[in-house]
Amino acid sequence: MQEGSIKHKGAKPLRPRTIILLALLGVLLIAGGYAGWSAWSSQLPERINMGSDGNMTMPMGDNSMPMPSGPATPIASFKAPETAAQTKNFTLTARTANVKIGNQTIEALTYNGTAPGPTLRVQQGDLVVVKLVNTLSEGITIHWHGVAVPNSADGVAGVTQNAVKKGETYTYRFIAKDAGTYWYHSHQQSNDQVKRGLFGMLIVDPKQPAEHDDVDAALIYHDWSNAGKDTSGNTIEKTVSTSHIQARPGAWVHLRLLDTDNDQHMATLIGAPFTVTAMDGADINKPQPLSESILSVGSGQRYDLRFQMPAQGAVRLVEVDDKGKPTDGISAIIGDGNAPTALHNANPPIFDFTHYGQSKPDPITADTHFDNVNTMKLDSHFGFFDGSFGSVYTINGKSFPDIPPITVKEGQLVKISIINEGTSVHPIHLHGHDFSVLSRNGKKVTGSPIYLDTINIQSKESYEIGFRADNPGLWMDHCHDLDHASHGMDMMVVYPNISTPFDMGKKSGNIPE
Ligand SMILES: [Cu+2]
Incomplete structure (x- = not known):
């Protein structure tokens, strides 16, 4: 060749x-x-069951109990008593309605044609019976945020019930055991449905009020910018500027703040000293008067304030920037006459609830012996979640549904250390229980015992919380920045050997966040 x-x-x-x-x-x-x-x-499973009966399709973590034996308790058996001394009945019909936000009208999702939905007012000890009627084309639920309801009334689609479809009804029954300021909202696709209007306030009046209030008013923060139309977004009582509350000079005002959107609101009152009488519905023991202290009202949280109107002029609730300067955004004026616009204090203090009010003996403190100790490390990274690329929010390095549940036995004292290692604020909400705040950044709570259902954790902050496992069921424990919740930051706190007939996942139609 x-x-x-x-x-x-x-x-x-x-x-x-x-x-x-x-x-x-x-x-x-x-x-x-x-x-x-x-x-x-990264796609979420099409069908997943949250039962703790051994049929759970979630991975069980190291802290899980041994596999239960014997028949599982169905979730439906955790329900309110049939009767009580007094029953309050409500019907909430979900439908679309035009709602005025600032000077725009949007089509909102509503309970009973208004957004926020009607304020439900009951007395401590009442049996509350709420019939939900759905006329919307999408499935919905009602979750009673902060109320220790029996598990079957918790309103989480895919855990405690199926989403209520068009034409269907669902009845929630629970005893309003604790007085305070609570709220309700859909827990089906909550990141979409709460933003579009499916929320309202629930007020439980104490059997015997400690003090007389002349004015009892609420201010609800909500971000409407995702409600399907480009509104100005941030609102207080649906106004993008200033909301008004009537109060005569000298009147005692009880002001309930509720944050229903995904961002925290840094707010304070100018024109009158005030006390924080309750957080998340739980009274603070002997609160001291504050002057221009900045409250960081986290997503899902409630602050109850009390103050006396001055002899002259109005009081203003303002939002402040991180330098403590009032923003020119939303505010509320209480009373008539001149309303102050600036703070007297050039460096207003940040309200620190871990050293506020007066201490008193409490069954759950930093010095309590806990039977069940857990850690939640919060963080985020860029990656894929349910098929799309973006921020993924994690607890202990994993995202929903791969985060092992915390398993608690009835009667146990449970401690959770929550450490925010990420850069965003995470308001962590535990269903079915309120918890005692034990410490912040390693420093014990020294003032009044503080009981919350949602703890607003700033970047690099850590808290220890403790609670008594006294409400058996399958409970969510998740970030109430619902953008974070719908991108991974949800886990379960479960009691062993409880079964649920409901599944979550696309095939089931139940998508709680
Ligand atoms: Cu978060």
């Missing part, structure tokens, strides 16, 4: 540029394949 023909038959040597291009193509193919695989493998 001639040399020439060999050369002719053999492959031409590749030019360096071609080699680089081929290598790049290979890398791209591998990267693309990996991204595709990551996106695909």
Whole structure:
């Protein structure tokens, strides 16, 4: 054979540029394949069961109890008594309605045609019976935020019930055991439905009020910018500027603040000293008067304030920036006459509820012996969640539904250390229980015992919380920034051997966040 023909038959040597291009193509193919695989493998299961009866399709963590034996208790058996001394009945019909936000009208999702829905007012000890009627095309629920309801009334789609479809009804029954300021909202696709209007306030009046209030008013923060139309977003009582509350000079005012949106609100009162009488519905023991202290009202949280109107002029609730300067955004004026606009204090103090009010003996403090000790490390990273790329929010490095549940036995004293290692604020909400705040950043709570259902944790902050496992069921424990909740930051606190017939996941129609 001639040399020439060999050369002719053999492959031409590749030019360096071609080699680089081929290598790049290979890398791209591998990267693309990996991204595709990551996106695909991040998809949430089409059907998943949260029962703790051994049929749970969630992974059980190291802290899980041994697999239960014997028949499981169905979730439906955790229900309110049939009768009580007094019953309050309500019907909430979900429908779309036009709602005026600032000077725009939007089509909101509503309970009874208003957003927020009607304020439900009951007395401590009442049996509350709420019939939900759904006329919306999408499935909905009602979760009673902060109320230690029996598990079957918790309103979490895919855990305690199926989402209530168009034409269906569901009846919630619970005893309003504790007085205070609470709220309710849908827990089906909450990140969408709460934003669009499915929320309202629940007020439980004490059997015997400690003090007389001349004015009892509420201010609800809500961000309407995701309600399907480009509204100005941030509102207080549906106004983008200033809301008004009537109060005569000298009147005692009880002001309930509720944050229903995903951001915290830094707020204070100017024009009168005030006390924080309760947080998340739980009274604070002997609260001291505050002057221009900045409250960080976290998503889902409530603050009850009390103050006396001055002899002259009005009082203003303002939002402040991180330098403590009032913003020109939303505010509320209480009373008539001149309303102050600026703070007297150039460096207003940040309200520290861990050293506020007067201490008193409490069954759950930092010095309590706990039977069951847990850690939740909060963080986020960029990655795939349910098939799309963006921020993924994690607890102990994992995101929903791969975060092992905390398993608690009835009667146990449970401690959770929550450490925010990320850069965002995380308002962590535990269903079915209120918890005592034990410490912040390693420093024990020294003032009044503080009981919350939602703890607003700033970046790099840590808290220890404790609670008595006294309400058996399957409970969510999640971030109440609902953007975070719908991108991974949810887990379960479960009592062992409880079964639920409801599944979550796309195939089931139940998507709680
Ligand atoms: Cu969060």
